[in-house]
Amino acid sequence: MRKRAKKRTENYKKHVGQIPGTLVYTGKKSDKKLHIESFDYNKEHVEETVLLNIADAIPFKDTDSVTWININGLQYTKEIESIGNQYGLHPLVLEDIVNTAQRPKIDEYDDYLFVVLKMLYYDKDENIVIEQVSFVLGKNYVISFQESEGDVFDIIRERLRLGNGRIRGLKSDYLLYALIDAVVDNYFSIIETLGNKIEDLETELFAGTAREGVNIEIQQLKREILKVRRAIFPLREIISRIEKGEHPLIYKRTITYYRDVYDHLIQVSENIDIYREMIWSLMDMYMTTISNKMNEVMKVLTIMSTIFIPLTFLAGLYGMNFKHIPELNYHNGYFVLLGVMLVMFIALLFYFKRKKWL
Template sequence: MPRKRIYRSKKKLGQIPGSIIYTGERSKEKLNLEAFDYTKENCTELDLKSITETFEFKDTISTTWINFNGLNYVKEIEQLGAHYGIHPLVLEDIVNIAQRPKIDEHDDYMFVVLKMLYYDEKQHIVSEQVSFILGQNYVLSFQESEGDVFDTVRDRIRQGKGRVRSMSADYLLYTLIDAIVDHYFSVIEILGDKIEDFETTIFAGEIDDDVSQKIQNLKREILRVRRAIFPLREVISRIEKDENKLIHKRTITYYRDIYDHLIQVSENIDIYREMIWSLMDMYMTTISNKMNEVMKVLTIMASIFIPLTFIAGIYGMNFEYIPELRYKYSYFILWGVMIVLFLGMLYYFRKKKWL
């Protein structure tokens, strides 16, 4: 069964707006802070030990990416938010992992929430909330736990590949969002393979007892992916169309490319969603056809034995005067008639292609 996340949303009922309460699973992992501080010529990669070590990167001339792993460390997030001037409502949204993908624009920063999707080692789909704060020369990212899809971005920053080190923080945000969106293609590709495998299985008639449950699980997976991806189109559209001082004109084209990818992913999701509905219809049709085959065989068998039963019933009556009752070869003649009837009906059914 797919892994279920436990949300503690009840803790937020009745709380003052801006109360920073983590709603995810309690993790025993240590706080993990990593930072990339770079210019076009140089790059420094740091594993930070405390939240105060992140404060020095706020007003540097270089571009900085600080990745915060461990949303259950609420006090540290409050400290970070106080130093970078992040509104308490934004901090509340960061630790509330049931957020819908969205974007909030403030005077000095932009807040973006989206879902990172991937399959775990048991082929269960995992949806993890990732939040971004885009400032003038920095990007803060917040994840529930270690493990993400940003390794390619890290390698590009370390090795100076592409444009990331020569562009500003808005391009860094683009590369991080693009890495997440690119991974959506991997997720829907696996979903597509699962659907095609089920189609092949059902067409071949190799139907297990749990096929309907597996189809329902696929349906839930596609709906989970859809909920994560469809609202993100609105987020990217706003970044593309709104004139925000943090997003430079030369970067808008790249965000437009993300939007095109999201449209493509959304179309595939709609196709797979229709295919899953078709799978259920196909499964029910196959079950019905199998039942019809069984009923046809039983009906043919009953039809064959009806005249034989009739003859046996006639000659099984206890009347004293029955024609052929005392005839020497009556028994053998009766068997001959019954066998001829049996073979004749089989021939007729085969000719009609009922057998």
Template sequence: MAKNRVKKQHKKLGKSPGSMIYTGEKSTKKLFIEVFDYNAEKCIEKELTSIQDAFDFKLSNSVTWININGLNHVEDIEKLGNHYNLHPLVLEDIVSISQRPKIDEYDDYLFVVLKMLSVDETDSIVSEQVSFVLGKGYVLSFQESEGDVFDAVRERIRQGKGRARTMQADYLLYILMDAIVDHYFTIIEALGEKIEDYEDSIFSGLASKTINKDIQDLKREILRVRRAIFPLREVISRIEKHESTLILKKTKTFYRDIYDHLIQVSENIDIYREMIWSLMDMYMTTISNKMNEVMKVLTIMASIFIPLTFIAGIYGMNFDYIPELHYKYSYFILWGVMIAMFVGMLYYFKKKKWL
């Protein structure tokens, strides 16, 4: 993982500010462009074959959402950015996927970066950078590859459900960001289930040999989720305080709802961080208790056999004159004494609740 991060950083070393260098690893076979152009009366949904086809929607009187999948198509993204007069640093940040969630304010548009989280087939958390540009009457979104959490948004626009078709572009940005933040709860739930599973396995004594590594991996996942979510609170706060015609006053109330959700998610993450440390302590305590049990058994066995070994050692000495050796029943008496000592010590340990 560290090597991959270094490689991504090396791609931009020595480049001038504003250079568009795609730093990701994912790639799509072709550039995917979808457009939703709508108002209260109509909705046009199109899948475009070239980036030039998206240029005409800039002059539309309705709300336009242009979604781009495939950040490796740098030239096409640059063409779209130039058409919408995006700053070169904005275009650079769009294709540089190591960005921290943030918001940049420009005269004619807002640039927002956040992380979209999902769980893959191996139950690992995958983070994908999503960038939004909010302008007068339009929202541009940029993703690394196909697959997102916006299906419900698309359906609401198609069917005209809720406020989506009657509101402006600032509300479109809200519902897109809200879809991403709502999906964070799915991630939190997945993390909680993992922690519960590890707790159960540790308590039941059925923990796998790799439980220590698994807990460390889970801790890193939680930290990665935390880094993706915590800065987003500042982004929402700045949107609420932003004073321009791009964000209407009546829409800021909806953004406040996203902030409330982020607080709730953040609190859960903090709880899970504490639980992870507790899991590690619990595992180490379990290992220590097992070791103590083993040591207790070995100590009791040693305590029982020390006096028996002492007696056997005395009568095993090679002296000529040991009176008891010549007695007819010495052997049986010695066995009786040793068995009596064995049983007596077991009874004593049991009474002391050491067994």
């Protein structure tokens, strides 16, 4: 925990004392290579290209076709600053692009929109990964910025290649919608996985077969849900502002599609709230299970003590070193005492059984 807190503190310190607009990469993927791809298309054709350097992306600014430029590698701040200068992006926009701790938001400028959101997915170890994705929407282009290769946009690439749907027949605002929609659709898989984990733990706790350390799993799930909630909830405000259609880059015909994304976000948000309540209930259920197990142990010990108290009393009574105890002179006194003890033992067991304490 201290090591994580130290890492967060170091990331915040990178911005202390810096001039506003200074590009400081705060992520952890500094070993990744710069990868730039572009899709330049219209209704009739599409040209997919892997760009060798950032300068190759400059000519797409003034084309009549629509262009999607996808840049992977936020640690290459000089290259990002270069394309920002060529496309007229504000220095604060460039600063937010490389600041991976940025909260999801939307900034409106005269000739472009800047959108930041979080892309969620599970890695091979079933750990949730939160990666920042930034979009710049221009008149005929969308520029996306990611930390590294690997995303949820393969379905968009395939639609562009094959010309499926209406994506190649509409403007860049529809392209932005399609990219955001791909991110939001992937949220459903995240929510489904979280739901399955919660249901599995709930079944274990109800069946009384919970493994050792299940409380740690519950705490980890709770942290995952809080992370997902923090990443998803601000996106509703972003889509709400877009669907108002006040910016000239957002055409009326695409407003309906953004409303559909908003509906999906509402559904995801409701599921998150439900699972958040369920995870709190799981912790209460776990504590109740532990308490019940302790009560069962205490009940058994109490019954055993209750049974042996009278037997101990008789054994102690006739174990006293007095000479004139009348029963000591009986020829079969020992066997009579054992018989009395046995009868008392059976009678107490029968009584506890009848009371359903056993």
